[in-house]
Amino acid sequence: MNIIFMGPPGAGKGTQSDFIIEKYHIPHIATGDMFRAALKNETALGLEAKKYMDAGKLVPDEVTINIVKERLQEDDTKDGFLFDGFPRTIAQAKALDEMLSGMNRNIDLVINIDVPFDTLLKRLSGRRICKSCGASYHVEFNPSKVEGVCDKCGGELYTRSDDNEESARVRLETYTNETKPLIAYYQEKGLYHEVNGLQSVEDVFNDIAKIIEGK
Numbered sequence: 001m002n003i004i005f006m007g008p009p010g011a012g013k014g015t016q017s018d019f020i021i022e023k024y025h026i027p028h029i030a031t032g033d034m035f036r037a038a039l040k041n042e043t044a045l046g047l048e049a050k051k052y053m054d055a056g057k058l059v060p061d062e063v064t065i066n067i068v069k070e071r072l073q074e075d076d077t078k079d080g081f082l083f084d085g086f087p088r089t090i091a092q093a094k095a096l097d098e099m100l101s102g103m104n105r106n107i108d109l110v111i112n113i114d115v116p117f118d119t120l121l122k123r124l125s126g127r128r129i130c131k132s133c134g135a136s137y138h139v140e141f142n143p144s145k146v147e148g149v150c151d152k153c154g155g156e157l158y159t160r161s162d163d164n165e166e167s168a169r170v171r172l173e174t175y176t177n178e179t180k181p182l183i184a185y186y187q188e189k190g191l192y193h194e195v196n197g198l199q200s201v202e203d204v205f206n207d208i209a210k211i212i213e214g215k
């Protein structure tokens, strides 16, 4: 199954991805995580991406499309994948269609996690991420058992540099202008599904699982 997770920053894409990959055994391809990993390794790609990420802007399409193209060449994606945060522009969606058709593959489902903007700002400002395994927590809505420590691996929790209020506002604006038009793009293709992201993490996951299993 080839799935795209859409949704504004803070909607819960990363949180839900953890459940999906565990249940359906498909690789998680999150362009934001790939850029953050590149930055951690101080590669040219990471340093280039940081400029855009910290400002809440999108990394240029050409750069993003290339890293996805390379990732899709890897064997583990052959039996399915879960995209989180890609595509994010119409140009990326068209490039993805082209890439996949050249590989005789296609997207099966697009799932958008819908959450209103006032809630998203609260989610982003309270988010904490594990330095080691990338698991996502929230100081109020989804706290770790021990403050500052990951439940899953014991790693140290940190705040993402783009989760400050100013970057978060720009990210939401960028989403409205550049990513939201993808809803109509995938509706026209008959691939689009939406879940109510205001529910508990478990209920959002149950709704997503119903969509996947109804396919």
Ligand code: AP5
Residues within 6 Å of the ligand: 007, 008, 009, 010, 011, 012, 013, 014, 015, 016, 030, 031, 032, 033, 035, 052, 053, 054, 056, 057, 058, 059, 060, 061, 064, 084, 085, 086, 087, 088, 092, 123, 124, 126, 127, 128, 136, 137, 138, 139, 141, 142, 162, 171, 197, 198, 199, 200, 201, 204
């Ligand atoms: P990326 O890393 O993809 O960030 P994002 O899309 O802004 O989304 P987030 O990761 O912030 O949110 P999420 O939906 O994963 O929410 P989460 O599960 O963590 O991208 C970062 C940057 O990289 C971009 O700004 C851009 O610069 C660049 N980039 C990435 N992809 C790109 C692309 N394709 N093209 C160009 N540039 C690209 O949850 C958020 C919080 O809410 C957590 O604290 C969580 O615990 C909590 N939470 C989750 N679910 C619930 C719930 N149901 N109830 C209550 N709280 C909840």
Ligand code: MG
Residues within 6 Å of the ligand: 013, 014, 015, 032
């Ligand atoms: Mg994420």
